[in-house]
Amino acid sequence: MSLSARTQLLLFLISLLSIVGRSRFIEEDDDSDGLYSLLNMDQKRQSADFIFRRPLRCLDMLATDGYFTFVASQPQLACAAFVIAEPDEVISLELQDVSIDCTAGDFIKIFDGWVLKGEKFPSRQDHPLPLHQRYTDYCSSEGAGATSRSSQNVAMVFFRVHGPGSGFTLAVKKLHNPFPCNIMSQSPEGSFTMVIPHQRRNCSFSIIYPVEIRLTALSLGQAKSNDIGLQRQVWSDCSGSGDYVELLGGDGVDTSQMFPVADLCFSLSGLAQMKIGCDNSVVRLVSAATTSTACPFSTDCWSSTSSPGAERTVCLTSAL
């Protein structure tokens, strides 16, 4: 082979290598059972009672993996089961042993999020899917309609059965979510860091309690450059500048219907603290995908009686 041909062949092989090995996939083995993999077959058989089973009530909230069976003893026309997981988990729901009569008006619908008083969490603007794709109706799609995976740590199941003895089993499984966005907190106390990696999306962390929120070391992408100090800019409208953090308060779960209590447009190395005296307090991170945005914060319970002398934040509700 001539020298030039060999050189070209070598260059070709080197360029092939450049295609391989640049993956950002996070490989997760869904079958990994953690400590269960250490058990032998006998022990695994005995561990069958680790699987949680209990009856499902007409109005229920589920926070554990397991199998929940609903059997109607009388017509139940308005039932719902809320499912909630940890902030860094998503929920996989599966319907099994379904015995309902779709033609008689029975239905089972799985919703990707929560609906409360007509308001949806996450809001339409914050959820990646359009509204009609967030519903999975068992009756209209019998085979494929039996499973659903949520996009965030909350999901819910609406169901209605007319005939006594009708019912179904709901299998709840929680899966790890490495980049959580749109989180409903189970507790008013705790700390969390919300990260939006290079994406144009808005994420919200919702706490259905009046809380005191402390933001620490906020890292935002491409803030507006001017020489006004942080203190004065905290309370002005940030909608013109790239990434920012909003603190919202309201009496519903839809973040688009809530009132902004404060905006933060600038990266923060100190502490920003805010008391929100509303039924629902939300930390919302708005990202324009310029760089990664990270917002660590902590929340604490706050009731208006605990600090009588302190300045109180009055919650503006939707009452006009």
Add this chain to the structure above:
Amino acid sequence: MKLKLFGTTVILLVAFLPRFECRAIESPGGALRLPAPQLQNSGPILERLGEEYFIRLGNGDSNSLPSSSLYPGASPAIYSRALQQLQLTRRLLQGKVGNIRALLSGFGDHGEESMERGRRSEDPPISLDLTFHLLREMMEMSKAEQLVQQAQNNRRMMELFGK
């Protein structure tokens, strides 16, 4: 010469081929979701809402309205009409058809009788009318259940490993 040119072109093409966008999260076995039936067009829904609007006009409203003194400087007749419309719009937005009484007697089987769900058509939206207080109670109960279950699992795991 031509062969060299061809070779160089192939090498450049291979080196700069457009690659698949790497995504941080991939869910190959993800949600097997079929799209729900399309929402009806806005015409029939508005008509239906209109009927409900008029049906509700005569009903008393349990929610209190702010006084018209919040909007100084215009005629009272306009305000009463505007307030009425706001009131009805607000109730419609809350998605109610019938009684809105959340669980007063607390969580449990009592809730099934007093709970009412607003539902406009076979298609979404479906909504549940719960107070935040009740939702918080339910969340605390589910958290307690989760902790109990975790403790039981831990105990069983320790027993299993001990064998």
